[in-house]
Amino acid sequence: MFVNQFLFLAAILFCIGVYGVVARKNAVLVLMSIELILNSVNINLLTFSLRNGSTDGHTFALYIIAVAAAEVGVGLGLVLLVYRNKRSISVDDLSEMSG
Amino acid sequence: MLFAEQVLTPLSSGWFLENAWLIPVIPGIAFAMIILIGKRMPMKGSELGVISMLAALVLSVGAGYQWIQRVNSASEEQFVSPVIKSWTWWQSGGFEFGIGQHIDGLSVLVLLVVALISTLVQIYSLEYLRGDRRYTHFFAALTLFSGGMLTMVLADNMLLLLLGWEIMGLCSFLLIGHWWEEDVNSKAALKAFLTVRVGDVGLLVGIIMLYFTANDWTREHLGVSGFSIRGLSAWALSGEPNSTVIMIAAIALFIACIGKSGQFPLHTWLPDAMAGPTPVSSLLHSSTMVVAGVFLVARLYPVFFVGLDILGDGGNLIMIIGGITIVISAALAFVQDDIKRVLAYSTVSQLGYMMLGLGAGAWMPAVFHIFTHAFFKACLFLAAGSISHSASHHSFDMKRDMGGLRKVMPITFTTWIISTLALTGVFPFSGFFSKDEIIDNVGNNGYGLFMIIGLIGAFLTAAYMTRATYLTFFGAPRGASAGQSVNDVHDHAAHSPVAHGPHESGALITVPLIILATLALGSGFLNATPFGESWERMKLWVEPRSEVVVEGIAVASESVVVSKNYSPQSEEGHASSVCGSQTPETGVCYAPKLNHAPFKWPKAMISLMIVFLGMAISWVVSFRLYTKRDPKFVGLTQRVSVLRAGHKLLVNKYYLDDLYEKVIVRGIAYPIARTAYWFDQKVLDGIIHAVARSARLVSGWVYRNIDQRIVDGAVNNSASATKYVGGVVQPTQSGKVSQYGALLFSAAAVAALVLVIINT
Numbered sequence: 034m035f036v037n038q039f040l041f042l043a044a045i046l047f048c049i050g051v052y053g054v055v056a057r058k059n060a061v062l063v064l065m066s067i068e069l070i071l072n073s074v075n076i077n078l079l080t081f082s083l084r085n086g087s088t089d090g091h092t093f094a095l096y097i098i099a100v101a102a103a104e105v106g107v108g109l110g111l112v113l114l115v116y117r118n119k120r121s122i123s124v125d126d127l128s129e130m131s132g
Numbered sequence: 133m134l135f136a137e138q139v140l141t142p143l144s145s146g147w148f149l150e151n152a153w154l155i156p157v158i159p160g161i162a163f164a165m166i167i168l169i170g171k172r173m174p175m176k177g178s179e180l181g182v183i184s185m186l187a188a189l190v191l192s193v194g195a196g197y198q199w200i201q202r203v204n205s206a207s208e209e210q211f212v213s214p215v216i217k218s219w220t221w222w223q224s225g226g227f228e229f230g231i232g233q234h235i236d237g238l239s240v241l242v243l244l245v246v247a248l249i250s251t252l253v254q255i256y257s258l259e260y261l262r263g264d265r266r267y268t269h270f271f272a273a274l275t276l277f278s279g280g281m282l283t284m285v286l287a288d289n290m291l292l293l294l295l296g297w298e299i300m301g302l303c304s305f306l307l308i309g310h311w312w313e314e315d316v317n318s319k320a321a322l323k324a325f326l327t328v329r330v331g332d333v334g335l336l337v338g339i340i341m342l343y344f345t346a347n348d349w350t351r352e353h354l355g356v357s358g359f360s361i362r363g364l365s366a367w368a369l370s371g372e373p374n375s376t377v378i379m380i381a382a383i384a385l386f387i388a389c390i391g392k393s394g395q396f397p398l399h400t401w402l403p404d405a406m407a408g409p410t411p412v413s414s415l416l417h418s419s420t421m422v423v424a425g426v427f428l429v430a431r432l433y434p435v436f437f438v439g440l441d442i443l444g445d446g447g448n449l450i451m452i453i454g455g456i457t458i459v460i461s462a463a464l465a466f467v468q469d470d471i472k473r474v475l476a477y478s479t480v481s482q483l484g485y486m487m488l489g490l491g492a493g494a495w496m497p498a499v500f501h502i503f504t505h506a507f508f509k510a511c512l513f514l515a516a517g518s519i520s521h522s523a524s525h526h527s528f529d530m531k532r533d534m535g536g537l538r539k540v541m542p543i544t545f546t547t548w549i550i551s552t553l554a555l556t557g558v559f560p561f562s563g564f565f566s567k568d569e570i571i572d573n574v575g576n577n578g579y580g581l582f583m584i585i586g587l588i589g590a591f592l593t594a595a596y597m598t599r600a601t602y603l604t605f606f607g608a609p610r611g612a613s614a615g616q617s618v619n620d621v622h623d624h625a626a627h628s629p630v631a632h633g634p635h636e637s638g639a640l641i642t643v644p645l646i647i648l649a650t651l652a653l654g655s656g657f658l659n660a661t662p663f664g665e666s667w668e669r670m671k672l673w674v675e676p677r678s679e680v681v682v683e684g685i686a687v688a689s690e691s692v693v694v695s696k697n698y699s700p701q702s703e704e705g706h707a708s709s710v711c712g713s714q715t716p717e718t719g720v721c722y723a724p725k726l727n728h729a730p731f732k733w734p735k736a737m738i739s740l741m742i743v744f745l746g747m748a749i750s751w752v753v754s755f756r757l758y759t760k761r762d763p764k765f766v767g768l769t770q771r772v773s774v775l776r777a778g779h780k781l782l783v784n785k786y787y788l789d790d791l792y793e794k795v796i797v798r799g800i801a802y803p804i805a806r807t808a809y810w811f812d813q814k815v816l817d818g819i820i821h822a823v824a825r826s827a828r829l830v831s832g833w834v835y836r837n838i839d840q841r842i843v844d845g846a847v848n849n850s851a852s853a854t855k856y857v858g859g860v861v862q863p864t865q866s867g868k869v870s871q872y873g874a875l876l877f878s879a880a881a882v883a884a885l886v887l888v889i890i891n892t
Contacts (some may be wrong), residue, residue, distance in 0.1 A: 051873075051877050054870065054877075055873050057870075058870075063869075063870075064354060124869045124870055125862050125868060125870070126866070127867075128866065128867035129867060130867040131864070131865060131866050131868075
């Protein structure tokens with residue numbers, strides 16, 4: 034029971050994140066949803082680390098937080114540039130790669 | 133070994149003998165130079181030919197002189213070993229082919245004759261062929277021709293001999309067909325070449341047989357290969373060879389001699405070879421080419437001696453062929469109108485004498501006849517050429533264009549008469565000393581029938597030569613000789629403006645004639661048996677002595693001891709000979725012991741009487757027939773049926789040409805050609821057509837089914853499939869990030885599901 038609660042929480046967070054990435058049009062919200070996904074992964078890592086009595090998961094979680102911060106920085110920079118060019122931050126407008 | 137101490141005299145040698153191999157090399161180099169730079173030389177290359185021949189002559193004279201010294205340095209019955217030099221030509225597997233010289237009396241004699249006559253003929257040709265369109269090539273071929281003969285003469289092994297032999301065959305083709313623009317000439321050249329080739333097969337077979345049977349013996353005993361002439365001579369007389377094998381080999385070699393020396397039944401090419409320029413006929417018929425066959429028999433005499441049982445009972449192949457040739461060709465000479473053809477048949481007949489002599493064990497007289505015959509026959513041909521050049525507008529027809537020429541051409545006439553007397557064998561001209569000796573020795577060795585054939589031949593020779601002489605030089609001038617202008621069919625020799633009308637030829641023609649006539653008159657005295665032993669110089673110098681030789685030390689055989697006191701009448705001289713009739717117990721023999729007939733004047737008188745009788749009868753008949761037009765004689769061959777049949781037979785040359793061309797060539801070659809054509813048309817073409825047709829069918833099917841359907845279909849279908857798939861998948865490339873994300877996550881979910889299912 035102890036582990037399942039954490040895993041359920043992580044799964045719910047993951048699903049909310051995926052929903053946000055797929056359904057939301059706002060690029061900032063998409064970025065936030067990606068943060069949710071990353072944090073659900075962090076919860077998973079910490080859960081299994083606790084269960085196995087090792088600190089590897091904690092180390093990974095710390096790394097992921099650092100990388101996520103950098104990623105958000107890059108992502109917000111992109112959003113800013115897109116807004117400057119398009120006057121919109123809707124991801125549906127960014128369909129130049131359409132085949 | 134008893135007499136070893138008496139014969140250990142060292143033999144003298146000298147530069148000319150040691151370096152005799154240069155003699156054929158010089159004409160060879162001259163040939164190459166004439167071909168390469170001859171046309172740019174001031175005399176169009178002819179000077180190179182003449183100079184090379186003169187050089188060869190000088191070297192030959194030197195070699196002859198030193199050979200005589202060598203013979204004189206030997207003791208009386210010692211075998212004078214030949215000067216042999218040998219190098220390896222090329223090697224192949226276990227076979228080693230040598231190249232080198234074998235100089236003995238026979239080589240030196242023939243070298244001298246060839247070099248001398250070639251020189252004179254080349255000088256003669258300077259005038260005779262002046263202005264010819266292929267002047268340079270003529271001299272090139274003439275020089276190479278002499279070079280071939282010289283190579284053959286001093287070859288130390290059979291392969292080198294074969295090389296010289298074939299060079300001559302090629303050059304005779306080139307020279308006989310020199311004026312190939314006329315169909316007759318090129319046909320004659322082909323005929324000469326092909327007829328001789330028929331015989332050459334025999335030469336190859338003989339050489340190969342001798343090599344494989346003799347090689348082991350010669351390697352073991354003499355350390356030379358089975359091609360070596362010295363080795364083969366010793367092997368033949370060693371008692372080693374199987375009599376059947378050596379007989380077949382000797383017959384094979386003799387077939388080559390028949391072809392080359394124009395013996396019956398392959399003599400037919402020789403008269404046709406008259407199509408060549410006269411100097412060529414002269415060279416071809418006197419000292420080179422036709423003499424090659426006789427020379428081969430004389431050179432490998434031990435092989436023929438043992439193989440064909442010379443001196444055995446009854447006749448042998450060489451004698452029979454020689455005897456037949458003498459008579460049939462002499463008879464043919466009577467029906468020829470062409471002066472050169474008369475001489476050609478005369479050559480064939482004289483070669484028959486040489487063969488008869490060799491076959492009957494009369495080696496020395498036969499070889500001596502090569503020597504004397506070369507001079508007078510060369511002289512006769514050159515005289516005939518002189519007549520046609522200066523008197524008869526290049527016609528050789530005695531009946532139409534000659535007659536009464538003795539007054540306008542005194543030098544030609546005199547040389548002709550001297551040579552004719554030499555040819556017919558009148559004392560003291562050279563032919564007497566050689567031909568009479570042959571006839572005499574044939575009789576002395578117990579072949580009475582062949583002696584009579586020889587005498588008949590002498591009678592016929594005297595008669596046809598008298599007829600030719602009468603028609604040419606006596607009676608009234610006819611045709612061109614009478615100054616009648618005829619259309620000059622030969623435009624090959626440019627005339628100087630004064631050359632029209634019969635006149636004596638220039639110095640370049642008469643000087644060779646005079647030299648040759650002098651030799652025809654005098655050369656007989658080199659071996660004049662009638663004057664006793666001391667006159668028989670040629671026998672001393674040339675004839676190899678039958679002595680048993682051991683490892684370089686000569687051991688006088690028993691026979692030699694006997695022959696010291698040898699008197700021709702005594703019986704035991706022949707019986708106790710070792711070489712030839714018995715196997716030598718120690719050492720080897722190089723020459724069989726031969727007898728020499730003692731000269732007797734009564735016998736010589738008989739043959740002289742026969743000759744004079746022949747001349748007289750022929751003279752009377754010719755006079756009555758050609759000058760008086762006596763009705764008893766004119767048309768005799770038409771009126772009397774026996775004579776008519778004989779005349780017809782002779783005019784048609786015994787139908788031998790018909791036999792060869794119509795029966796043998798048609799009978800053998802035509803069916804072969806027809807069968808080959810049929811095979812080609814039906815079988816080969818059928819196969820090819822069938823293959824082609826099936827290939828066409830198969831390729832059509834392949835085109836339609838494999839290429840069009842499978843290969844093209846695969847390409848086209850894959851392209852359209854790609855297009856279709858592309859069309860189907862295209863909507864996924866919407867460019868909408870959220871859609872991509874949805875796809876990504878659903879794919880990840882599917883992958884996770886699969887992972888879970890696999891792991892449980």
